[in-house]
Structure formats: structure tokens, C-alpha cells
Amino acid sequence: MLDYALLDALAAVVRHGSFDRAASELNVTPSAVSQRVKLLEERVGSVLVKRGQPCVATNSGALLCRHTERVKLLEAELTGRVPALPGGLVKAWPTLRVAVNDDSVGTWFIDAVAPFCAERQMLLDLVIDDQDHTAERIRDGSVQGAVTTQAEPVQGCRSTRLGRMRYLAVCSPAFLARHFADGVTRDTLRRAPCMDFNPKDQLQKRFMRRITRADVDPPLHWIPHVAGFLRACVTGLGWGMCPERMIASHLASGELVPMAPGKPIDVDLYWQSWRLSIGWLDDFGAVLRERAAEFLD
Numbered sequence: 001m002l003d004y005a006l007l008d009a010l011a012a013v014v015r016h017g018s019f020d021r022a023a024s025e026l027n028v029t030p031s032a033v034s035q036r037v038k039l040l041e042e043r044v045g046s047v048l049v050k051r052g053q054p055c056v057a058t059n060s061g062a063l064l065c066r067h068t069e070r071v072k073l074l075e076a077e078l079t080g081r082v083p084a085l086p087g088g089l090v091k092a093w094p095t096l097r098v099a100v101n102d103d104s105v106g107t108w109f110i111d112a113v114a115p116f117c118a119e120r121q122m123l124l125d126l127v128i129d130d131q132d133h134t135a136e137r138i139r140d141g142s143v144q145g146a147v148t149t150q151a152e153p154v155q156g157c158r159s160t161r162l163g164r165m166r167y168l169a170v171c172s173p174a175f176l177a178r179h180f181a182d183g184v185t186r187d188t189l190r191r192a193p194c195m196d197f198n199p200k201d202q203l204q205k206r207f208m209r210r211i212t213r214a215d216v217d218p219p220l221h222w223i224p225h226v227a228g229f230l231r232a233c234v235t236g237l238g239w240g241m242c243p244e245r246m247i248a249s250h251l252a253s254g255e256l257v258p259m260a261p262g263k264p265i266d267v268d269l270y271w272q273s274w275r276l277s278i279g280w281l282d283d284f285g286a287v288l289r290e291r292a293a294e295f296l297d
Contacts, residue, residue, distance in 0.1 A: 003043075007068040009036035010048055010057075014065050014142045015097070017054025040064075057140045065141025066156065066274065069097070073144065073280050094280060097125040099137035099146040102197070103165065104269070106226040107245045108295035109147065116287040122280065130200035131267060138272055144281055145273035154272055160289055162269045163296025169207050169259040170247060171239035176257055179239075184259050186212040194218040195232055195240035203241035206265055241265060245295070269296065 012022035013033060023030040041048050048061030057065055073094060096117075100109055105126060117124055127134075127143055135150040137143040138157060153159040171179075179192035189208050196204060208216040221238050223229045230247065233240050234255050242256075244264070250256040269292075273285050 002067075003040070004068070004071070006036045006040040006043075007064060009033050010040055010061060011065045011068040011141070013037060013049055013055050014057045014061065014140060017056070019055065057142070062139065062141035069141065069144050070274065093121050093123050095123040095125050096145070096280065096284060097127060097143045099127040099129055099134035099143045099148070101131035101134060101147060102128050102226050103243050103246070104131070104147055107165075107243050108292070112291035112295060113284065113288055116284060120280070120283070122284070130198065131269065132202065133200055135272060145271065145285065148270055148272055149267060150272065151268070151270050153275075156275055157272045158275045159270050159272045160285070162271050162289060162292040165267045165269060165296060166244040167203055167207075167241040167265045167267065168244050168247065168251075169204075169239060169263075169265075170233055170242050170251070170256040171259055172234060172236040173254065173257050175236040175239060176259065180259065184211055186214055186216060189216050190218055192218060193221060193238035195221045195223050195229055195238045197226075197229060198222065198224045203265055203267075207241055207260075207263075210263065210265070211260060266297075 009022065009026065009032075012025050013019055016022050016025065019030045019033050019037075023033045026033065037049055044060065044064070046060040047058050048064060050056050050058060073096075105128065113124070116122070127137055129137060131147065131149045134143075134146040135148040135154055138146040138148075139154045147162065151159055151161070169184075175192075180188050182188060189212065194204050205215070208214075208218075219238075221232060223232050226246075229240060230242055230250075232238060233242060233247075234250060239259060247256055251258070271285055271288055271292075273281055
């Protein structure tokens with residue numbers, strides 16, 4: 001018989017990446033969390049958490065985390081179907097933890113899922129990561145679903161295409177005149193300041209490789225904030241790849257100009273979630289796929 005107090009401790013550590021933050025969520029001491037995880041590891045005979053900054057699940061730990069999160073969703077589904085359960089055995093508002101990229105959150109994701117979450121009284125816990133890395137979060141058991149560029153299903157999951165986000169290389173008119181008067185070439189790209197969202201962001205490199213067929217190493221601004229990234233482009237701090245949907249008004253007003261018209265970078269997005277049928281999660285995925293078609297190509 002699995003001890004769910006121990007499983008909850010493990011899931012909290014993996015979810016937050018820290019024994020201290022897991023302790024705060026569970027209202028116990030970090031020592032108590034550590035003891036619970038250690039006891040669970042002794043019972044299953046396997047290391048479940050790789051201690052570090054952050055703490056991450058091992059393969060065995062990820063399996064147990066996924067099981068724990070599935071049980072929580074199944075309990076939430078049961079409460080929704082049998083609202084008269086005495087004493088409210090589980091929280092009335094279940095929480096769905098989803099990994100999603102920041103650009104999607106800033107452009108279409110919230111609009112797509114907000115009506116469903118409000119109607120079904122579901123709480124969202126969004127884990128923000130690069131779209132090329134969000135699948136890792138569902139693989140390690142820390143989320144129940146992910147918006148990702150990975151088409152191949154993670155083991156135990158199903159994958160459905162949501163649509164395509166189009167990114168354009170843009171900058172201010174003054175920046176274009178100052179740095180690209182001789183065209184967007186390997187030499188001009190090498191000298192012009194560029195924005196990166198974080199070290200995982202590969203969009204600018206993909207664009208430069210497409211234009212020059214070479215790896216280019218320009219001066220970099222690190223701006224890990226969607227609004228700040230866009231603002232840096234508008235003010236002429238540098239150039240960057242921005243979602244077409246986000247910058248439509250800026251292009252129309254002339255605040256931003258495309259650096260290479262007709263050469264966008266298209267990113268296909270997929271929804272991955274557990275293959276196990278759970279009402280809440282299945283319904284969320286169905287709504288997400290339907291609504292995504294209104295916002296994505």
C-alpha cells in the first residue's frame with residue numbers, strides 16, 4: 001500500500017525543485033520533507049530525487065509523481081460528480097499544473113482556456129519554460145500537461161498538434177537604418193545587438209542560420225520578460241524574434257519593421273498530456289485544441 005503522505009512530499013519537492021519550498025507548501029519543516037522522501041526511497045528501494053539546484057526526479061521518482069498527480073485529479077473528478085461527499089474529501093477547486101512557453105501565455109493560451117477554467121472551477125498552475133523544453137516537465141512528473149514543440153509523445157502520454165506560431169525578426173526603423181543599411185547579412189548580423197530571452201532561446205540563432213547558413217555570434221542582451229523583450233525591440237535596444245500576433249499593432253503603426261520580409265520562423269506547437277483517461281484533463285485538452293485553432297495557424 002502506497003503512503004500518500006510520503007508521495008505528496010516527493011511530488012512537492014519535484015514540483016518546486018526544493019525541499020524548503022516543498023516544506024512551505026506542506027506546512028512542515030524541510031527536515032520532515034527530507035525524512036519522508038528518504039523513507040519512501042527506502043521502501044521502494046530506489047533513489048527518487050536527484051538533490052541539487054533544482055532538485056529533479058529520477059525515472060522512478062517521475063513515475064511516482066505522475067501517479068500522485070493522477071490520483072489528485074481523479075479525486076477532483078469524483079468530487080465534481082458526487083458533490084455531496086461528506087466534509088468535502090478533496091478541494092472543491094482542483095489544480096491543473098501545465099508547462100507552457102511564455103510567448104503562448106502572452107498571446108493566446110489564457111484566452112483559450114480561461115472560460116473553461118472559470119466554468120469548471122479549475123485552478124491553473126502554470127510552469128513557464130521554453131517551448132523546446134516544456135516536454136521535460138511532463139517527463140519528470142512535475143506537470144500534468146505541456147504545450148511543447150515535441151511532436152513525439154512522451155512515454156505514457158498522448159500528443160496532439162495545436163497549431164503554428166509565427167515569429168518575425170523585427171527592430172525599430174532607426175535600428176534598421178543604423179545597423180542594416182547594407183542589408184541583413186552575416187557581417188551586419190555579427191555586429192548588431194540582439195536580444196535573447198534566456199539561454200534556452202534558439203529562435204534568434206535559427207533566424208541567423210537561415211539567413212547566413214552559418215553560426216553568428218552577435219552582441220547579446222538577456223531579457224527574460226515578454227513585455228520587456230518587446231519593449232527593447234521598440235526602443236531600438238536590439239533586434240529579436242517576436243510572435244506575429246503580439247506585434248501586429250506595432251508593425252501597423254511603424255514602431256517595428258521586419259528585418260527580412262517573407263522569412264519568418266514558424267514553430268509548431270503540440271499538447272501533450274497523460275494517456276490515462278481523466279475527465280478534467282481530457283476535457284481541458286479538448287477545449288485547448290478547439291480554441292487553439294482560433295489563435296494559431
